Amino acid sequence: MADGILLIDKPQGFTSFDVIAKLRGMSRQRRIGHAGTLDPMATGVLPCLFGSAARLCGCMPYEDKTYRAGVRFGIATDTQDLTGTVLFQSSAPLTRPELEAALNGFRGEIEQIPPMYSAVSVGGKRLYDLARQGKEIERPSRTIIIHDLTLLEYDEESRHALLEVTCSKGSYVRTLFHDIGAALGTGAALSSLRRTASSGFAVSRCITLDEAQRLTDEGRLLEHLLPASEAFSGLPRLCVGEWQAHMLENGVALSLSKLGSPKPGRYAVWLKDRFLGLGTVEPDAPGMKLKRF
Known part of the structure; x- marks a missing residue:
């Protein structure tokens, strides 16, 4: 099962779910979601989330x-x-x-x-x-x-x-x-x-459903999936060690002092070259928690 984000330029007359149904047929994958519903009359950016990236709906850092x-x-x-x-x-x-x-x-x-x-x-x-x-x-x-x-x-x-x-x-x-x-x-x-x-993505990065069908016919659709970390690329990066990653992934809030005392805000948390998820530091919080996708 492929994981990642496919940016679709939704056509007029389609519901957001219509687009997902089309992509399920093209990709032979059932687990596909989307971020930000568009009315049938509307067109434009519809981020479609494949596999484990479907969990991103609850923690997209850019909501405007x-x-x-x-x-x-x-x-x-x-x-x-x-x-x-x-x-x-x-x-x-x-x-x-x-x-x-x-x-x-x-x-x-x-x-x-x-x-x-x-x-x-x-x-x-x-x-x-x-x-x-x-x-x-x-x-x-x-x-x-x-x-x-x-x-x-x-x-x-x-x-x-x-x-x-x-x-x-x-x-x-x-x-x-x-x-x-x-x-x-x-x-x-x-x-x-x-x-x-x-969600931080411009329409210039999208492909149409017709282009998605052409890529499907060529066996290359899933090659166009962006990594889930792309949704967090504009956030400050916070790197942790293996023990810290293990603690965060098990729901433990890490002490801020052990993370270099980051300021309140949201962070893209990485273990070497592996993206772990969205780290949040609340004002006056004793530690940082991780939202995983």
Whole structure:
């Protein structure tokens, strides 16, 4: 069984699980997961995790994601994108300065209520299952961070915009623009969405499903797996000895003084040329613990 990460540029119309199902058929491997679900209408970076790397989902060190979003103002739908049923339309004009001013209120730390058409579970039920039954329930808000929100293009006649967003884990981009449209009084719905970076990986490193099929036909698909350590390559490296590695792998927190007193933070922990996992040092913690994948 092969282990590692395959970066796929997800095509439009596929669910993230559709991509996994395709890869299972190509690779003849059952144990494949993914990091960061994408809606069917969205395209872009989908890290697919093979074998033991599937455990990475719980400890990816880079959780921020970057998107290019097409947004149509003057309309609101039940799904918060143009695939849904229209709930509201407005012919009110919207100038670029007005839009730029509204964006200012949605940068930094904000509260967001997950959309009904989402995989969030409330009371043991998926919101999208309830939404398909025509039900809407109260959802608790969550705190998210919009690190960057940049207006790249805007046409005042069509009221269509292209924006770049970098946001924290758990953010819903379509809800972000739905809320911006509500604040403007015009409504807004997502027309397109492309994830250009996720889990520290850029879309330029991805291959398409067609390319994955070609590599499969040539018997070379698994050669393109990245080692799991690639997900941690931007973290500071902490090297340990064999005894320390044994202790960490058995769930023992190592004394910081014996590790050279590393500062609080996250570390890629290595034993010589073997990647062990993610080491975390909490403020005022007596020792370091290891998260293994």
